[in-house]
Amino acid sequence: MHLVPNLFEIPLRTSSPVRSPTPDIVLKDVRDLLKDCALLRKLRSVDQDALIAQARLRKFDAGETIFSIGCHVNSMMAVLSGNVKISVSSPDGREVLLAILHPGEMFGEIALLDGKERSADARAMTPCELAVLDRRDVLAVLDSNPAAWKAFVEVLCARLRQTDQHLAEVALLPVPARLAMAVIRVNSEREIRNRAQFRVSQRELAELIGATRESVNKCLREWHRAGIVKVDDGFLAILDRAKLEAVAQQDW
Ligand code: CMP
Numbered sequence: 001m002h003l004v005p006n007l008f009e010i011p012l013r014t015s016s017p018v019r020s021p022t023p024d025i026v027l028k029d030v031r032d033l034l035k036d037c038a039l040l041r042k043l044r045s046v047d048q049d050a051l052i053a054q055a056r057l058r059k060f061d062a063g064e065t066i067f068s069i070g071c072h073v074n075s076m077m078a079v080l081s082g083n084v085k086i087s088v089s090s091p092d093g094r095e096v097l098l099a100i101l102h103p104g105e106m107f108g109e110i111a112l113l114d115g116k117e118r119s120a121d122a123r124a125m126t127p128c129e130l131a132v133l134d135r136r137d138v139l140a141v142l143d144s145n146p147a148a149w150k151a152f153v154e155v156l157c158a159r160l161r162q163t164d165q166h167l168a169e170v171a172l173l174p175v176p177a178r179l180a181m182a183v184i185r186v187n188s189e190r191e192i193r194n195r196a197q198f199r200v201s202q203r204e205l206a207e208l209i210g211a212t213r214e215s216v217n218k219c220l221r222e223w224h225r226a227g228i229v230k231v232d233d234g235f236l237a238i239l240d241r242a243k244l245e246a247v248a249q250q251d252w
Contacts, residue, residue: 030080031052033103036104037078037106038104038151039151043145043148050137051141055132055133056131057129058077062125064124066123069117070117070118071118072118074135074136075112076112078104079104079105079106079107079128079129080103080131081103081128081129082103084125085099085122085123086098086099086100096207096210097204099162100204107122109156110156125204175219179219180247184241184244186236200236201234226243229244
């Protein structure tokens with residue numbers, strides 16, 4: 001498995017002497033979060049407990065690689081805290097940001113299901129903690145509980161829908177409309193998760209919408225001047241949502 005070594009790791013097994021990985025995430029929270037993630041939510045309690053008992057906890061610093069595209073591994077992950085960036089890079093270093101994942105979301109299910117290599121890079125965007133589930137444990141639960149496949153299929157369908165939407169936006173919309181949509185989306189995710197602030201760089205916004213950092217910077221400066229958004233030390237706040245929505249809808 002291509003996980004960064006020497007990181008904090010404990011099994012969540014109840015028989016183990018269990019420590020909290022950080023002061024802000026306790027084991028009960030870990031279990032509650034895992035039981036609520038898309039994969040486990042619909043499982044019987046006994047199957048949830050079986051999977052959680054086998055999960056390992058791993059911690060990553062901001063910017064650390066969790067795994068790289070093309071590698072063969074036998075696990076999938078659920079985000080417990082922090083944000084994970086899913087992206088694909090070109091050999092010359094350009095990057096397309098496919099998704100920013102939040103606590104409760106899972107990733108690494110594609111290679112787990114088809115047994116092939118990773119389809120994208122996963123990197124810690126902020127310090128984060130992950131629950132790692134081994135392929136054989138997940139497959140054992142799926143084998144004994146066919147209804148659990150539904151949870152996987154729902155996640156895959158949601159990702160396909162997002163990807164279709166993303167492709168359509170990149171092909172059909174000008175940069176300002178794409179950027180307005182991305183800013184609204186990132187902001188709603190932040191509101192849903194009740195986060196006070198979500199820091200997103202202009203480079204990350206550019207990677208998210210398939211544009212250059214310069215074009216993102218130009219738009220944000222114009223919107224800042226027009227009182228639509230406030231850009232302050234890397235933090236972005238929407239000041240006039242109606243106007244931003246109007247930009248997002250143009251030419252669509
Ligand atoms: P896997 O291929 O195992 O490793 C990379 C992971 O990134 C993949 O599983 C998915 O969990 C996730 N992933 C790939 N493409 C997308 C996407 N378009 N949106 C969100 N997550 C994705």
